[in-house]
Amino acid sequence: MAASSFTCELTILRAENMDSLPEGGNLFVRCYLSAAGKKERIHLDTRLVDDPAACSWDQTFSIQCSGAEESIDELKQDSLILELRRKRRVRATLLGGSSSSKLLGRAEVPWRTAFNSPDMEIENWVPVVPLWDSGNKEGVKPPYIRVALKLRFGPAKAGEISARQQKRRKRAGESGCGCERRCDQPWGCGNGEEYYHAFAMAAALEAL
Secondary structure (H helix, E strand, O other), rough: OOOEEEEEEEEEEEEOOOOOOOOEEEEEEEEEEOOOOOOOOEEEEOOOEHHHHHEEEEEHHHHHHHHHHHHHHHHOOOOEEEEEEEOOOOOHHHHOOOOEEEEEEEEEHHHHHHHOOHHHHEEEEEEEEEOOOOOOOOOOOEEEEEEEEEEEEEOOOOOOHHHHHHHHHHOOOOOOOOOOOOOOOOOOOOOOHEEEOOOOOOOOOOOO
């Protein structure tokens, strides 16, 4: 059985048209990599943002995947699932509130759009199906999430930095996170190698 490996670079950029979103809590995006013929799923969460009017993450996850070619064919028939979620603010949680998140809306990105695109790279606005009451107001635009996907076959080279990461470093300086201070998190936003995730992606591919 022939085997193959590739690296997936997933970037959650920003969201727009969030005017009808209910107030309260911090927003983040949860990304699900669902299993082909399995129940297990891997999920990745972006950092939290507290302003729907400036809902920007610009956060990249790199995932190294390996498996049989048949499994990759199955992956092409699947979709990357994105969930827009809201978590209660830290102060409310410290006072005894729940730290669980609330699902606000869902979006899907078919993997085949990336596999079939030139250079296996896409950057698109993905429509979000909202689960909150928008009030059916006329002229209210549907929410969208800006997503970038880049696939590269073969093992990732140690210390390799993507063009997007290079731009962020240039913008923020050698030691900065590159988020232009939008993250406002004491632990940092995670734009860099510390957010490099290496999985034997059981969520989509059979392990070798």
